[in-house]
Amino acid sequence: MLKSLRVPERLFQISMWVISLVFAGFLIGLGGKVVADLPRLEEPPALDQFADQAALSQLRERTMAAHKRQGELDSQRERLRLEQAAAGNAYQSADETFRNWLSTRKATTDPAQDPEVVRRTHELDDLKGRQREAQARVEAVDRDALAAEQAQQAQQRELDALLEAARKPYEHARFVNEMRVFGARLAVTLPLLAIAGWLVARKRRxxxxxxxxxxxxxxxxxxxxELVPYLPSYGGYVRYGVGIVLTAIAGHYGIRLMRRYLARRQEIERQTESERRRTLAADEAIKKLAVNVCPGCERPVMTTGDAATNFCVSCGLKLYDRCGACETRKNAFFHFCPTCGTGAAGAPTADASVA
Known part of the structure; x- marks a missing residue:
């Protein structure tokens, strides 16, 4: 469409589009701020709000205490396991040393070393006893940790049951909250859309x-x-209701526009050829003829074989004529002949008139 305009007009059209886009950009930025702040009108509900607060507080305190106790037992178990490992290593080292020493004694068969055998055996017994004590402490801590874990799991199940009992009123409250926020978005967006539709229908000129x-x-x-992506996932009634309303409005105005267009076309077709020609803008008529569309009835320009098409076969509008000076066949809406420059009504050329 811009190709048929003069250069200044083309630049003006481009600059107007730039202004439209810049203006829209600022409006979008402002609207985005407003829409983003709409959820702050009220705090969304939380599941905890709908549970028994006293029981919930007690359960959470007990759960936190169980968590703390579990952590302490885990630390104690790690420490005791290190002690157990150290006792085991000490016993194995002493046992290995004792076995080596026994091998040496058997080789020397020195009876004077018998008290040493007894002493070392007692030392090994002490180390073995320490190892067993460390093992017993670890096992005791493991039992305590298991009991604490089972108690913690029981408390967690009780807490889950308490929160599950509150889920139904919570879901209802969340639905109401989302619908209120969505209603606020809808109340902001739909009037904008209605105003935009009215501007397109009435103010395009x-x-x-x-x-x-x-x-x-x-x-x-x-x-x-800003609106469609935030439609509630379970708000199908809202989604389809909005779609039905918008489709009905669009269909209503579309049918009215089509009826007015057809009535206007019928009125134009009842006019004489000269009356129709006076109502047509030359630029628009030239653009339509360039794509083989009749400017009068907007039907395709039909041809009959090799014969030149000078009139529309549907409405009889003259489309092409001949120059009064040079007889060149030209578009009937040209103001001047493209060959000799003579005016369309037989007037002299632009250069001649200036001279």
Whole structure:
């Protein structure tokens, strides 16, 4: 469409689109801030709010104490296991030393070393006893840790049951909260969309249309990017209800526009050829003829074999004629002949008139 415009007009159209987009960008930024702050109108509900607060507090205190006790037992178990490992290592080292010493004694068969055998045997017995004591302490801590873990699991099950009992009223409250927030988004977005539809229907010929077009872009963005993605997942009634309303509105105005268009076409077709020609803008007529569409009835231009098409076969509008000076076949809506420059009504050329 821009190719048929003069260079200044083309630049003006581009600059107006830039203004529309910039204006829409600022509106989108402001609208995004407003829509983002809508959920702050009220705090979303929490599951804890709908449980027995006294029982919930006691259970959580007991659970925290069990967690703390479990941590202490784990630390104690690790420490005792290190002590057990150290006692085991000491016993194994002493046992290995004793066995080596016994081998040496058997080789020397020195009876004077018998008291040493007894002493070392007692030392090994002491080390073995310490190892067993360390093992017993570890086993005791393991029993305590198991009991603490079982108690903690029981408390957690009790806590889960308490919260599960509160889930139904919580889900209802969350649904109401989401619907209120969505209703606020809807209350902000739908009027914008309605205003945008009214501007498109009534103000497209206004000299302030570039700014209005920016508002229309903003309204469409607000609807498709600020409202639709936040439709509640279980709000099917809202989703389809909004879709039905918008489709009905669009269909209503579409049918009205089509009826007005058909009535206008019928009225134009009842006019004489000269009356229709006076109502047609030359630029628009030239653009339509360039794509083989009749400017009068907007039907495709039909041809009959090799014969040149000078009139529309549907409405009889003259599409092509001949120059009064050079007889060149030309578009009937040209103001001047493209060959000799003679005016369409047989007037002299532009250069001649200037001269």
């Amino acid at each position: 206004s000299e302030y249309w570039p700014l209005m077009r920016g508002f229309v872009i903003f309204a469409l963005y607000a609807f498709f990017f």
